[in-house]
Amino acid sequence: MIDLYTWSTPNGRKVSIMLEECGLAYAAHPVDISKDEQFKPDFLKIAPNNRIPAIIDRDNGLSLFESGAILLYLAEKTGKFLSKEPKAHWHTVQWLMWQMGGAGPMIGQVHFFVKNNPGKAPFAEERFMKETRRLYGVLDRRLAESAYVAGDYSIADMSIWPWVSRFDWHKIDLNEFPNVKRWYVAIAARPAVQRGYHVPVKQPAIPMPV
Numbered sequence: 001m002i003d004l005y006t007w008s009t010p011n012g013r014k015v016s017i018m019l020e021e022c023g024l025a026y027a028a029h030p031v032d033i034s035k036d037e038q039f040k041p042d043f044l045k046i047a048p049n050n051r052i053p054a055i056i057d058r059d060n061g062l063s064l065f066e067s068g069a070i071l072l073y074l075a076e077k078t079g080k081f082l083s084k085e086p087k088a089h090w091h092t093v094q095w096l097m098w099q100m101g102g103a104g105p106m107i108g109q110v111h112f113f114v115k116n117n118p119g120k121a122p123f124a125e126e127r128f129m130k131e132t133r134r135l136y137g138v139l140d141r142r143l144a145e146s147a148y149v150a151g152d153y154s155i156a157d158m159s160i161w162p163w164v165s166r167f168d169w170h171k172i173d174l175n176e177f178p179n180v181k182r183w184y185v186a187i188a189a190r191p192a193v194q195r196g197y198h199v200p201v202k203q204p205a206i207p208m209p210v
């Protein structure tokens, strides 16, 4: 049994989707970041960086924060969604790190500057929007040659997809990135993704491109 501390955000959904994909038993504990619950002392004991998601594995008492580390842990624990074949393994880790170090932080800044604070910092809006479009181009070219980012569907796809699901927030028209669109729609159709998306709070439907 896994305790998952999470909220309805891209980083949280990576983990709820992985737990659903693996069929692991878990209990979701909402940490409402709009009410600053990520700063509560009990949460800080398992997530000292005051960010969701975090987990505790009741099987062994291990507690973990950082979504990329959690995905790697769950993949290792279950033997799923991270190939043991060296080339596929490292390509999966590579694309996971691309998401953790690039796509997530850059798209997050677009949400902060362009969506939530428009007009306050035009240079930042331009910089992060340009970088986000560049990253979508990189992803689109990769998905032109492969169904999923690292061969088979993997934790790398699970890390990227929840960020792309906010395409509307970061003003990206998926029709400009047809391979990303095809990949996004295919993953959105997965039953585990449809369940994991609504953890911990039921949302309106998964956004779909027109």
Ligand SMILES: N[C@@H](CCC(=O)N[C@@H](CS)C(=O)NCC(=O)O)C(=O)O
Binding pocket: 009, 010, 011, 012, 033, 038, 050, 051, 052, 053, 065, 066, 067, 068
């Ligand atoms: N690198 C971290 C980022 C986690 C993160 O930024 N989580 C956001 C929600 S998506 C959060 O908890 N924000 C709370 C805050 O900004 O105080 C991870 O991937 O787990």
